Amino acid sequence: MDGLNGFDADLGYLALALPFIAAVLAPLLTRVMKSHAAWLLALAPAGAFWIFLSGLREVAEGTVHRFGFEWIPSFDIDFSFRLDGLSLIFALLITGIGTLIILYAGGYMKGHKDQGRFLSFMLMFMGAMLGLVLADDLMTLFVYWELTSITSFLLIGFDHTREKARRGAVQALVITGGGGLALLAGFIVIREVTGLTSMSDILAAGDVLRQSAAYLPILILVLCGAFTKSAQMPLHVWLPNAMEAPTPVSAYLHSATMVKAGVYLLMRMQPALGDTTLWMTILPAFGGVTLVMGALLAVRATDIKITLAYTTVASLGLLVMLIGVSSETAIIGATLYLIAHSLFKGGLFMVAGSVDHGAHTREIDKLGGLARSMPVTFLAAMLCALSMGGVTPFIGFLAKEEIYHAVEYADPYYIAIAAAAILGNALMFAAAFIVALKPFVGSMPAEIHDPHEGELRIWLGPLVLGVLSVVAGLYYGVYHEFFSSPMASAAYGEAVEIEIGWVPHLNLAFALSMATIALGIAIYVGSAALRAVLSRMLAAIGWGPDMGFDQAMRGLVRFASKVTNLIQSGRLDYYMTTVVVAVVVALFASMWLADGFPEMPTIPQIKIYEWIVLGLILLGILAVVIAKDRLTAIVSLGIQGFAVALIFMLQGAPDLAFTQFMVETLSVVILALVMTRLKLSPADHRPLREKLPDALLALAGGAGFGLFLLAVIQTPFDSTLSDFFERYSYAIAHGRNIVNVILVDFRGVDTMGEIAVVMTTGLAVLALIRIRVGRRGERTIDPLEKTP
């Protein structure tokens, strides 16, 4: 790969690997050092953060680093990465917040018996997320994308003894994993249509994509991936249910990072797929609905973690809506909001965890008056909430101002978007203070005993994020130069300058901002009443996407069991009939389609002893048909087999004859042994009308094979292969027995596969024989079976 000037690619690989290395070490370290292991493990994301930070200045100047290597060259698939403004800022958020989260988890999960496993999963997720945002090659991106789904499944289901946690985990996996498959299909269509395999190439070929006939399917598939991951209505249901996970997971995966993966993908592909009517309709429609509905549900929720989860849904809706607008200001607004949201929402989730930790409840009605006993947490909560509410000089204010600049046009399209933004933001303002203010002020309910501040690691994270939210707002020049501008430029596709500052100017955007805050305060004051109204409305509707998910899953299971019952009858004779019918159809259909029925063969000179052998064969078959019981039939089948072996012998194929003898002997022995095992009735007592179809099928099978073989020997013989083997068998393989030389040398790989099959069959048969039919018909494996 070229383009490696300055930034050290080796360090890039190291940064990508560090979280995984730490994930492997986590269980061991935690066993030795208990919760102090988190201090050491946090060095991994911190180191990665430092490595990415070193690329900051170059990237701010517009450099794009690409590094990677060939992965599957035959499919043109690379394992490659792209470091530009968008991926760098994401990487910094992931590793930076990740460091704080690992420390927080060390304090939060202190004394938990599975802390090592938990930290390991968290770090694995971090590695997956880092790879996702840095990936350049589409398949690399997809692999990391699915890895985030899997690690998120493990984390949500961490407390796997609780049914709700398991359900949340499965739901998240089904929805995000399903979206991931749609994304894979989308990537494959992109490859098929354009031949492009990396983001860098795709970004350069936006026009080709937009004008391609496959633009619509590509867009739908990519949006399926992005919308499931970033929880757009009605696929958002997994996100509130993911709150079953321990709070560090919610703070990290379900606010700051993983749910942003969809937004990341949209920002990444905006220059290539965006700016079309479809894009500018679908995204704002879904985003707007998600924003308003999510914010309403946030105010309705009584658990502060669920409130935060729904504000996250709403924020993701806002981001998708803005990316859909596609204008320069809208993209800048989305960028500013994304960074601000990662900081304040990560912080607020940690605050919610601290409140839960200190007061042992998350129900908003049962919380109050904690400010005195948890002052640092209260301070951090207020800083984050002020940023979330969009109050100057916090970065949340910069974001909101820019968003309102993007929509201040007197056009129905923009008015609708502005209305959604104002309503959503006002509701989120109220939600922010419900979570960050309400638990700390007022009188403390009597149920709360001995609330206490957590240790350093518990309050450090939210405090740092809160302080950063205000520092970045105050020093907005530096913030824009190094962070928001490079990111927005990459997402917009052209270099952009951001000027928005914390000093308010009297203009329309500021007026909208003030209106939002006023509306937000009103909602906060009336939140109890609003909650009651919303609850009654939802109860009246009585159905939601969450219930729909359960219904869909139940339907799927029922469908699967119906299909299985249909094709797996469990009756051996049905299976055999199916196989024989398939063979007969294949034989006759291929001869019929290729017009390959054999001509009437001329009867060759047959010697007297050959007639005798043929007679033996017929005698054997006759004996099989008229045999009174099954055992006699099996032995009679052997007569026919031996006679065939004799023919091989007479025709000069001793190898074949030899093998045929042995196979016949062994199959008669084994069949006879099976007969004694199966407790079948000794004879077939079915009436003729039931036997007749089987007989006809057997005749058809025999006729099919006979005709097919005749047709084969009537085609001219191509002796290329036999000439080759005759010439080279002794010359290069030192063997005169061509059959054996082919088996062990020329076609050795085939033989290797075959003996593996023989062995597997042996194992399978052994397992079948060992299954005993229990008394009540249940099949069990006998644990006392001796294995010498």
Next chain:
Amino acid sequence: MRTIIFRFTAPYLTSLMVLFSIFVLLRGHNEPGGGFIGGLIAASAFAIYGIACGVAPVRRALYFHPMTLAGGGLILAVLSGVLSIVFGIEFLTGLWAFPTFLGTEVALSTPLFFDIGVYLVVVGAISTIALALEEREDD
């Protein structure tokens, strides 16, 4: 089936058949024979022994579980292919050596070991099935 004559002759018959199977295995590269057919002969030898004298003596005589033999055979076959990689040529390409042993030239080759692997897999898998079927609850 356990007549006195059969029980008396079965061990000799089995020994002869196993010996013959090894002969068939080793001559296979130049004359009719080989690992597959040799394996079938040996497997039937063990099946006969089992029918005549019961499964327990066969298992004792085999020492290893037949499935272990099969697994060992598969490993031997794979290793004889891997050896070529060690020598820097493609997987499963035959390697030959002709050392003189007691005044006779002996042909040693990786295909030979591969064939022995085939032999062991066939003996192991089929004896597994046959012995398991012959085994009774009262054995």
